[in-house]
Amino acid sequence: MDLENQRRVKDLTDKHGAENVIVVLGAAEGEAAGLAAETVTAGDPTFAGPLAGVQLGLRVYHAVEPEFKDEVDADVYDEQIGMMEMVLDVDEIIEEMTDIREEFCKFDD
C-alpha cells in the first residue's frame, strides 16, 4: 500500500476510532490484496510507511468478497464490479483475505 494511502487510513482511524472504520480493497490479485490487508491490520510489512509497526487491526474486505457484495445494491454491483468479478480469481482473494482477518483483525464479527 502506498505511503499516502497508509497515511489516510491512519488519520481516519485516529479521527473516528478503529471500531468505526472498514477498509474496502480493490486489488487485482490475492497476494496484493493480502499485503494491503496486512498493512491495515498488522502494520506495513515493508516497514516503509506511516503504518510500519502500527497494528490497527481494522476490518478489511475485498470488493469481491460476499461480506461486501451482499451489502450493496445488486444492480449497482453488477454495473460497477460484475465484469471484474468474472476476471479476478475470487476464490484466491477470499482465501487470502480470510487468512489475514483471522490472524490480525481485532474485531471478531
Add this chain to the structure above:
Amino acid sequence: MSFSVVKGSGYVLVHTPDMVLHNGTTQTTERVVNPESEYLKKLPNHLRSYQETVSYPPNQTYIGNITPEKLSEYKMPWYDKNIEDADRFGKYGEIMPQDEFIGLMKIVDVFDLVSLEKSFVSDVKEKLENHPLITDELINKLKEGEELEDIEKHIEEYEAEPIYNDGKVIGCVNRAHDVDINLNAHTIYENIVVKASGALAMLNLLNKNDIDPESIDYIVECSEEACGDMNQRGGGNFAKSIGEITGCINATGSDTRGFCAAPTHSLIEAASLVQAGTYDNVVVVAGGATAKLGMNGKDHVKKDMPVLEDTLGGFAILVSKNDGINPVLRTDLVGRHTVGTGSSPQAVITSLITNPLDKGDLKITDIDKYSVEMQNPDITKPAGAGDVPTSNYKMIGALGVKRKELERKELLNFVKNHGMPGWAPTQGHIPSGVPYVGFARDAMVEGEINSAMIVGKGSLFLGRMTNLFDGVSIVMEKNDGKTEETEGASEETIKKMVAKAMRDFASQFSDE
C-alpha cells in the same frame, strides 16, 4: 473523405546499462534515501550484456524479427531464453548499444551541451561510420571530443550530469542555465535522450520503408518529457527538433502529451489531419525515458533475475493519404474515456472498447486483434503487477460475456485468439497500443487479419492536476482497395457508359 492509412513504422530499443544505475529514478531515489543499501550493491551484478539484451525474445519481437505469435511459443520466463543468431537490426528497427547511443546524443545536440572524452569519440566514430543509417553529415557533428579533466571540471564545478559507459565517466551533459531548473543538466540529459532515441526511430521508419524525409509535412511527438525553460516548462518542441536532425525539411510539428495514452491520441490526430486533407504525410514519433530504467529493479534483484528494464524504447509511425493498399485508420470507430465516464474498470473498458464497436454495429469478437498496454509480463509479473495485456484481454472478454456476444466458457479462448503476449519495455508510452501497429500493417497487407483495435490508456492522476484516468482507441482495418480517386473514376466511367448506352439506344430510334 477517404480514411488515412498506416504507411510504415519504425521501432527501436537502446541498451543502456549505465543509465539504469545512474539515471533511473528507482536508483537515484535509493541513492538519496538509502545510499548504502544492499540493492544498490547487488544491482550491477544483475545487469545484462548487450548481446543478452539483443537475443532476448521480447526485444527481437519489438524490432520485428519475430512475430508476437512466435513469441507466445516461448515458455515464460523469457529472460533465460535466447533467440539464436539474433541480429541487432530487424524488420522494423534496431537495438542500439549504449556507446553508439551516447555518440548519437552528441550528434543530435545543437547547443554544445554534450561533452564527450576524445578517445571515446574516436572509438564511437568508427562504430557509427559502419552504421547504415548514420550519414557522414551526422558523423561530422560528433566533432573531436574534449579532455577528461575538462569534463570532470564541468561535473565537479558546474553541476554537469556525468555520462557513464562501462562504469567509467566518458562525458557529461552540461546545464544550459545556472539557475533555471528546467534547463539544468538533469533535465537536459533526459531531453537529449528523448530527442536522440526519437530521431533513431524516425531514421529507421524512413529507411526501412523507403520514405523520402522531404515528403513529411508534419510530426507529432508523444513521449512523456517536456522541454522548455523556466518561463514555459513544456514549451516544446521535440517534434520539430527530431525533424531537423532527420532531414524532414518540409515538416513542422508539435508535441502531444497524455501520459501513456499520448501515442494513441497522436495516432488519431495524425489520421484526422491526413483525412481532412490538412497534411498528406504525418509522422507520430516518440523517444524513450531514462527515468523509467530499472523501475522494477528492486523486485528483479530480490527474485535473483536480471534487471530487464535496461532498454530505452522509441517508435515512429507514418500516416498518409489512402493508397488503396495499406490498412486504414477508422476515425469513425474511435473510443474515448471522457470526463464523465467514471473510473470503474467496466466503465473504462466500455468507453474504450464497446462504444466504438457500437458505432460500427460490431461485436467484440468482430475485431481480430486488440493491442492494449503491451507491457512485457516478464518484467511486470515478478514485480507483482501481473500480466497486464492478459488482464486487459480478460476484461474485454468479460465485457463480451456481459453483452452476450461470447459464452463465459469461451473467455480464455477469446484471450488466446484476440490477444497477444506483451513484448514492449515498460517505458510508459512505448508499450501503449502502438507496438502492434507494425505487425498489424503487415498482417493486413498480407490478408492474414482484417482488423485491430489500438488502445492507449494513461494515468493522468500522476501529474496531480486531476484524479482522472484517460484513454482513447481507434480501429485499424484492412484496406478494401478503393481510394477516393478510384471510386471517383469508376463513378465517372459508369456515367460515361450509361450515356453511351443511351446514345446508342437513341440512335437506333433515329436509324429506324
